[in-house]
Amino acid sequence: MKVVVCVKQIPDPAIPGELVPETGTLNRDDKLILDESDSYGVEMALQLAEAAGGGQVSLVSMAPRSETSGLRTALAMGADDAVLISDDALAGSDALGTAKVLGAAIAGLEADLVLAGVESSDGYTGTVPEMIAGVMGLPSITFAKQIEIADGVASVQRQTEAGYDQVECTLPAVVSVTAGVVEPRYPSFKGIMAAKKKPVDSKDLAALGIDAAAVGVAGARQETVEVTDAPEREAGEIITDEGDAHANIVEFLTELKVI
Amino acid sequence: MTLAQILLFAEGDADGPSGLTLELATKARTLAGTVTAFAPAHGEAMAAELGAHGVSTVYALEGLGDGLVGVHAAAALVGHIDATSPDAVFFGQTTDGRDTAARLAVLADRPVSTNNVGAEVVDGGLVTEEPIFGGTQNIFTAYRAPAPALAMFRPKSFEAEPSGGGAAAVESVAAVDAGEAGRAKVTGRHAEERSGPQLDDAAVVVSGGRGLGQPEAYSMVDELAGLLGAASGASRAIVDAGWVPYAKQVGQTGKVVKPSVYIACGISGATQHLVGMKGSKNIVAINKDPEAPIFGVADLGIVGDVHKVMPALIEALKSR
Numbered sequence: 001m002k003v004v005v006c007v008k009q010i011p012d013p014a015i016p017g018e019l020v021p022e023t024g025t026l027n028r029d030d031k032l033i034l035d036e037s038d039s040y041g042v043e044m045a046l047q048l049a050e051a052a053g054g055g056q057v058s059l060v061s062m063a064p065r066s067e068t069s070g071l072r073t074a075l076a077m078g079a080d081d082a083v084l085i086s087d088d089a090l091a092g093s094d095a096l097g098t099a100k101v102l103g104a105a106i107a108g109l110e111a112d113l114v115l116a117g118v119e120s121s122d123g124y125t126g127t128v129p130e131m132i133a134g135v136m137g138l139p140s141i142t143f144a145k146q147i148e149i150a151d152g153v154a155s156v157q158r159q160t161e162a163g164y165d166q167v168e169c170t171l172p173a174v175v176s177v178t179a180g181v182v183e184p185r186y187p188s189f190k191g192i193m194a195a196k197k198k199p200v201d202s203k204d205l206a207a208l209g210i211d212a213a214a215v216g217v218a219g220a221r222q223e224t225v226e227v228t229d230a231p232e233r234e235a236g237e238i239i240t241d242e243g244d245a246h247a248n249i250v251e252f253l254t255e256l257k258v259i
Numbered sequence: 260m261t262l263a264q265i266l267l268f269a270e271g272d273a274d275g276p277s278g279l280t281l282e283l284a285t286k287a288r289t290l291a292g293t294v295t296a297f298a299p300a301h302g303e304a305m306a307a308e309l310g311a312h313g314v315s316t317v318y319a320l321e322g323l324g325d326g327l328v329g330v331h332a333a334a335a336l337v338g339h340i341d342a343t344s345p346d347a348v349f350f351g352q353t354t355d356g357r358d359t360a361a362r363l364a365v366l367a368d369r370p371v372s373t374n375n376v377g378a379e380v381v382d383g384g385l386v387t388e389e390p391i392f393g394g395t396q397n398i399f400t401a402y403r404a405p406a407p408a409l410a411m412f413r414p415k416s417f418e419a420e421p422s423g424g425g426a427a428a429v430e431s432v433a434a435v436d437a438g439e440a441g442r443a444k445v446t447g448r449h450a451e452e453r454s455g456p457q458l459d460d461a462a463v464v465v466s467g468g469r470g471l472g473q474p475e476a477y478s479m480v481d482e483l484a485g486l487l488g489a490a491s492g493a494s495r496a497i498v499d500a501g502w503v504p505y506a507k508q509v510g511q512t513g514k515v516v517k518p519s520v521y522i523a524c525g526i527s528g529a530t531q532h533l534v535g536m537k538g539s540k541n542i543v544a545i546n547k548d549p550e551a552p553i554f555g556v557a558d559l560g561i562v563g564d565v566h567k568v569m570p571a572l573i574e575a576l577k578s579r
Contacts, residue, residue: 017392024398095371096364124511125373126352127361130329134365139330139443143354145505159505160354161277163451167327169443179512180499221370221404225386228397233537233556240549241563246572249522249543250579252559256541258463258487258520259576 001055001149003045004106005079006116006132007038009063009070013121023217024224025092026122032063034070037117039184041177042074045115046185048149056080060105062090062098068200075195076187083109087204092217095127101215102128103135104208113154114174118143129176140174141167145181260380262291266345266407267314268332268356269296269305276305278459279351281312281419283412287349288313288422290380297339297348299323299332299355302429310427312419317427318343322434325445329358334435337366340407347385347408360411371409372402376416385410393530394537414459414515415538451506458507461490464518466509466536468494470525470546470565474502479569480524486576492516492536494526510535525565528553545569 009032011017018027042059049055059074059082066086075082083105090101106114114133119126126142133140145164146157152171157164159178187195205212213219239245253259265287271277276284280296287294295316296309302319309317320335336359340348348363350356352374364371376397377388385408386401402408458464465487467480477497484491492509493502509516511534521539526532528544528551536542537556544557545568554560561568 019391019398024400095361095373096369099365119512125371126357127364127371127373130358130361131365133330133440134333134362137438137440139327139440140358141327141443142329142358158354160448163449163506165445166447166449167443168446173443178505179495180501180505221402222372223401223403224398225381225401226399228399230390230394230397233542233558235555236542236558236560238549238554238557238560238562241561241568243567244571245561245563246568246575248559249545249561249568249572250575252541252543253487253520256520259579 001049001052001112002110003049003055003057003113003115004109004111005038005041005045005057005059005074006102006114006129007042007059007061007070007074008035008120009033009061009067010035010120010122017122019227023092024227025217028064032067032070034073035117035121037119037121037179038074039077040179040182041115041117042077042079043182043184044147044177046078047182048113048147052149058082058109060102061085062101064091066202071200072195073187075198076191077185078191081199081201083201083203085203085208089205089212089216092220093215094220094222095123095125096131097215097219099128099131099135100210101208103132104210105203106132107136112171113149114138114172116174116176118176118178129174133174136174138172138174139169141169142176144175144177147175260383262346262380262385264293264295264343264345265291266340266343266348267294267296268348268350268359269298269309269317270351270353270355271301271305273301273304275308277351278419279353279414281308282415282417283349283351284309284312284314285419286378286417290378291346295343295345296427297332297336297432299328299359306429307426310424311421313422313424314427317429318432319429320434321431326441327358327443327445328355329362330437330441331434332359333362333366334437334441335432336363338435339432340367345407347406347410350409350411352411352413356411360409364409369404369409371411372400373411375410375412378410390534394534415517451504456488456490458490458492458509458514458516462518463487463489463520464492464509464516465489465522465524466492466494466526467497467524468526469496470527471497472566476566477502479565479573482573483522483569486573494529494532523553524569526553527551528556
């Protein structure tokens with residue numbers, strides 16, 4: 001079984017983000033790391049390949065400056081190889097532009113299953129996996145909390161507002177994985193060393209046959225007209241508990257007529 | 260200046276439209292002369308309330324059966340949009356809303372504006388407002404692709420208010436073959452048991468986070484919620500850790516809540532969480548770290564150990 005996992009390399013969420021003033025898009029000039037949301041997709045792929053008695057797990061990522069540090073993290077977890085699409089014309093791409101690029105890259109890989117995180121931690125549109133399926137003409141099951149593969153059929157528990165739906169689909173298909181459904185493994189020292197030698201196939205837009213006008217800021221066809229600071233809440237009362245702070249909460253709730 | 264027509268992607272069940280759908284209908288009628296709705300299911304059941312919120316016609320998709328909503332709704336929407344020429348299509352930021360908007364974006368080759376909390380019409384075009392960096396800033400974006408503009412909105416961005424209109428007319432829309440992309444089938448639907456006040460619309464919410472230390476300590480959150488007639492919620496950290504189900508998650512990837520009182524217990528206040536609860540009218544926070552970001556939004560902050568403050572609070576409420 002061949003599983004392709006989409007991974008995004010994002011600015012470190014621990015460092016406050018900033019916008020590129022000209023485009024209103026997120027500044028990605030600093031080092032990028034593997035989005036934690038995607039570590040669940042990688043882990044799920046590794047577990048499904050293991051359950052199938054072996055298989056290939058390939059990564060696909062689109063990133064500026066041929067960034068590979070996040071890819072190396074996923075390779076160290078156990079993925080076999082990666083395709084990296086990097087091109088200056090991609091800066092400012094929106095979800096649809098990203099899906100066009102990832103879809104074109106995945107189309108050449110003959111995947112049985114395409115996995116992705118439900119949404120990235122920086123853009124969180126939650127639309128890219130479904131768009132990739134649309135671009136590739138594949139069925140998709142989003143918001144998966146459990147996946148089983150048997151006899152070429154994916155059985156998926158898809159999270160809904162009410163609970164979950166059981167969904168069945170013959171492969172190939174795109175499935176997006178919600179965070180927290182598996183425990184992403186920590187790369188071992190051996191894995192980290194091996195990852196340095198795993199193949200990363202770098203491609204640009206021309207190699208995928210995509211017109212630069214269809215992606216990037218131009219392809220996004222949306223214009224940032226204003227960025228404003230949100231009104232801050234007024235500072236409240238902060239009390240250090242000396243054993244009786246619960247009384248302050250009771251008083252507060254009484255004033256609000258909650259009790 | 261307003262738009263001529265906004266098409267609303269209407270979600271709900273046999274009891275009527277979802278709260279989010281009515282919020283969007285209310286907003287849409289301030290932006291457009293005509294508001295219509297496309298319902299992938301339950302079109303008839305939603306007609307009365309949608310009409311009461313300003314929708315003139317509900318276009319009800321026939322024959323969805325056991326297919327997934329996104330791919331089939333999008334396949335039918337392409338032709339429907341060609342036939343009815345709306346200026347914008349509004350979606351709620353839900354699982355099916357996201358799927359449908361994303362599929363439609365590919366079929367119609369248009370961008371989707373996502374995570375919005377506001378919208379206005381400027382120079383005849385749609386401008387949407389999205390909170391970024393944990394809601395510390397808002398970014399306003401003009402849609403520059405050909406109409407219709409596709410826009411998705413977060414729950415609780417607008418207040419739902421009836422307009423006093425009669426029931427909307429219902430017209431059937433025939434299903435369109437989605438081809439191989441439509442071959443996934445729903446074989447069973449499972450609703451999680453829910454009791455007590457619902458997180459979405461409870462007047463009081465008590466939430467727990469990593470500061471509780473261990474899964475068993477979440478029982479204090481449930482007990483406190485019970486005493487206050489509140490719904491219980493959680494931070495993403497303890498949902499990801501498997502302590503409580505996803506249905507309890509409050510935040511960017513979970514539910515957006517705006518109760519009268521929100522009590523955060525052992526929650527540090529990561530951006531991801533603040534986005535989902537900082538619209539609450541009053542916020543109480545209990546956390547042992549005085550530097551925790553949650554204190555930046557709290558009206559009453561208690562710097563202390565949840566394992567001491569919560570039991571004392573529970574005892575005090577019980578003895579009243």
